[in-house]
Amino acid sequence: xxxxxxxxVYAAVFGSVxxxxxxxxxxxxxxLIRPDGADDDRWExxxxxxxxxxxxxxxxxxxxxxxxxxxLAGRAYDEAVLHDVARxxxxxxxxxxxxxxxxxxxxx
Numbered sequence: 784x785x786x787x788x789x790x791x792v793y794a795a796v797f798g799s800v801x802x803x804x805x806x807x808x809x810x811x812x813x814x815l816i817r818p819d820g821a822d823d824d825r826w827e828x829x830x831x832x833x834x835x836x837x838x839x840x841x842x843x844x845x846x847x848x849x850x851x852x853x854x855l856a857g858r859a860y861d862e863a864v865l866h867d868v869a870r871x872x873x874x875x876x877x878x879x880x881x882x883x884x885x886x887x888x889x890x891x
Contacts, residue, residue: 784833784876789826792816792852793877797868810846811837814868816877819852859885 784790798812799805813833817826834845848864859865869883 787829789818789821789829791876792818793882794875795868795872795879795882796875797864797872801871801873805843807842810844811841813837813845813847813875814865814872815847815849816855816882817849817851821851855885860887 784794793814793816795801795814796811797814799809800811805811815830830847830849834847837843837845850858855865865882865886869879869886872879
């Protein structure tokens with residue numbers, strides 16, 4: 784992901800993969816936080832290419848869950864899946880502290 788033209792602000796693998804419970808029928812769940820103002824077409828191309836490559840490497844479907852920074856700021860506190868990622872996800876890009884900091888903020 785470091786070679787991406789539009790790198791994610793944060794990325795993590797979560798779910799059965801992160802728990803060490805992946806089977807041949809499992810989906811590979813990936814959280815991607817896109818920087819605000821990023822080129823939508825370039826971002827989508829990168830995500831699509833990643834999903835194809837990971838599926839090719841693992842033989843499992845890849846399920847990217849995507850948020851922009853603004854979406855994260857507005858919804859993070861109430862999104863259970865984000866709390867799951869913060870507790871047990873495997874960070875691939877960015878900082879877990881950055882994510883957990885956003886989860887503590889309640890928009891008011």
